[in-house]
Amino acid sequence: MLHAIVLLLVCQLAGETLAHFLSLPLPGPVIGMVLLLAALMLRLPLPQAMGDTADGILRHLSMLFVPAGVGVVQQLDLLGAEGGRLLVVVVLSTVIALAVTALTFTWVAKLVGGTEAPPEEKAE
Amino acid sequence: MTRFVDLWVYLSGTPLLWLTVTLVAYVAADAISAALYRNPIANPVLIAILLVSVLLLASKTTFPAYFAGAQFVHFLLGPATVALAVPLYRHLPEVKRALIPMLSALILGSVAAICSAVLLAEYLDLGRAATLALAPKSSTAAIAMGIGEKIGANPALVAMLTIMTGITGAIVVTPLMNLLRLKNYAARGFAAGLVSHGIGTARAFQVNSLAGTFAGIALGLNGLVTAILVPLLLPLLLR
Structure with a gap:
């Protein structure tokens, strides 16, 4: 240990x-x-x-991540008048990027026979 | 009452108090999350942050005073990042097999994270300062702040938007992936780590170790790719 x-x-x-x-x-x-x-x-x-x-x-x-997160809460006034719109951008952009990443991964994996393919013969 | 005040003055001067509060808040948040069957909305990071923040506001404690104790928890982020090598090594065969899907998802996902943030910010008429601070939000906080400095964004705002992105991704990833009917846990984890860095990786490890492993790889790779792409893409995206 x-x-x-x-x-x-x-x-x-x-x-x-x-x-x-x-x-x-x-x-x-x-x-x-x-x-x-x-x-x-x-x-x-x-x-x-x-x-x-x-x-x-x-x-x-x-x-x-809790201490860094608490630091953020102390600075919420930084968001100012744009806070609501910033939150909208963060949420939408997060959803879009998650979907693009996971869909690309899955499609390409199917295309090249990636993760779902049976394990290749033992290399080592 | 004065005895309580004396005790408070004594305890709040040592790191022990806020270190313990941070741990207790997390244990409580984790218990709440478990009691709600790990529903993603009951994100333990978010609950613990709210619990501690309410306590800080109620006791009029400043953040530096809090951090003097909490820094011991914060410090462990470094060794924990190094420790990601162990599950990565264990899942090496799966990782090698997924190399092409991973690299494709890395490039498209990173571009999607940067472009969607900047274009949405412009569409909603956010100021230049906010738009710049949104660009690196999917890379891990240390990298995001470095990029922010380079492109002239406020590092404190960058850090806040980065952590907001982390928590948002940790909350929405499971329902979103179920909605998209994606059952490939390597892909789900990779997306969580790419978009929501460490907090997304923590969420992925809650689901399973394969998802967590791919999240950890995505976190490292997207830090690098975002640092390269943001300065390249920004001039093309900004009005």
């Missing part, structure tokens, strides 16, 4: 460092995720509790 947490932080720190020095347009933690994925794919010797620790922290991912 401790080793797994340390590894998560080390990956994040490495990610932040890379993002800073290479001025990448991605946040450090996202680069950290790529680094951890690379370590997993290379089958490096990782802490045994890695899986359980990740599951534990991701099970309550929602909770981690």
Whole structure:
């Protein structure tokens, strides 16, 4: 458990460092995720509790957005006279983008025989 | 009464109070969500935010005072993002098989998110400041604020619209996908993560781990694609 947490932080720190020095347009933690994925794919010797620790922290991912969300509520006056229309744009645009994304994914998957196709013969 | 005031003054000076309030509010919100059979409208993030905000307003607590305690929860967002690599690794075969659908949905979805926001804002005669702040709203908050800075939008407004987009997507994704009769959980999760970043990803993990995995990939990829597309598309979209 401790080793797994340390590894998560080390990956994040490495990610932040890379993002800073290479001025990448991605946040450090996202680069950290790529680094951890690379370590997993290379089958490096990782802490045994890695899986359980990740599951534990991701099970309550929602909770981690509460402080930032509360910050937003404190700034509602920023919305000003345009608040109602801004909400309309956010809701409609969210619905449109969700539909376009999911429909494209499903159609292309059917076209190329993607996710619904039977698993390909074992590669590794 | 004075003893209560003394206790309040003592407790509100330590991070413990607002850290605990944040956790208790979330546990309560999660219980409400579970009691309502995980109905998407009873979004635990939204309920917890409302509970804490009412408490802050009632006790006249400033946000910096609150955040001194809540920052410990906020901090975990970083390690949690790194941890997304684990379910991603577990579902690697499914992800490899879905590479072409994923990349197609990534480009079209990202363009749809940016264009629909900017065009709707122009149609509704929103000011330039609001229109600019809406453009990066589907990328994760850290990236959205970075893009906002580059295109001259107010970062605080960008952050607010980004979080509103996250909560909206987390609420509407399940009913919308059912309406569209889409049963492919990879596609549903990918859409949730692409449009509603971390909050959509959290919702997808509530549904199942495959949806959550694809949401996590979409969150990372769309952060990158939005950062590239917004500066390219804006000059074409703005009147």
